Amino acid sequence: xxxxxxxxxxGFSPLLKTLTESVSTDxxxxxxxxxxxxxxxxxxxxxxAAIVSSTLSLNMAIFASVCxxxxxxxxxxxxATVTFAxxxxxxxxxxxxxxxxRTPCCYVGVTLLFALAALAGLLTLSGVAALLFSLLLxxxxxxxxxxxxxxxxxxxxxxxxxxxAEIKDDLSKFLM
Numbered sequence: 065x066x067x068x069x070x071x072x073x074x075g076f077s078p079l080l081k082t083l084t085e086s087v088s089t090d091x092x093x094x095x096x097x098x099x100x101x102x103x104x105x106x107x108x109x110x111x112x113a114a115i116v117s118s119t120l121s122l123n124m125a126i127f128a129s130v131c132x133x134x135x136x137x138x139x140x141x142x143x144a145t146v147t148f149a150x151x152x153x154x155x156x157x158x159x160x161x162x163x164x165x166r167t168p169c170c171y172v173g174v175t176l177l178f179a180l181a182a183l184a185g186l187l188t189l190s191g192v193a194a195l196l197f198s199l200l201l202x203x204x205x206x207x208x209x210x211x212x213x214x215x216x217x218x219x220x221x222x223x224x225x226x227x228x229a230e231i232k233d234d235l236s237k238f239l240m
């Protein structure tokens with residue numbers, strides 16, 4: 065299966081490279097941003113919600129990657145980008161799901177390892193970006209859940225005319 069996939073992707077790379085020649089670069093970038101935002105919105109994070117669609121999410125991410133890859137200088141670059149996108153957007157979530165189901169400790173370790181690797185890679189490019197990325201990781205992983213738990217203490221249910229009707233069966237009226 066892997067050889068067939070690699071052969072088809074490599075064979076179609078020249079076609080993918082010329083796919084969006086008639087479309088302006090600004091349009092490609094804007095379309096890719098919207099598709100990747102859609103990927104984030106529709107991705108299956110494990111919640112049972114009506115908005116979750118793993119197929120739509122994957123298609124949006126691959127479409128954005130193909131659009132971005134079509135702007136690269138050579139067909140080999142396009143092949144590498146599309147292959148990497150399929151690994152990141154299709155294969156990596158399946159591996160994470162299996163790791164989480166079978167060995168949760170290994171899942172946490174791999175997640176931390178990749179977060180630290182991304183932070184180290186970003187640090188080689190820009191210290192400010194690495195600092196912002198680490199603040200984002202800390203706030204999403206620790207600060208937001210802490211605030212959510214703290215705010216649950218102040219939660220109050222208010223009952224009023226907007227609530228669903230409750231049928232009260234008072235048998236004492238019928239017995240008298």
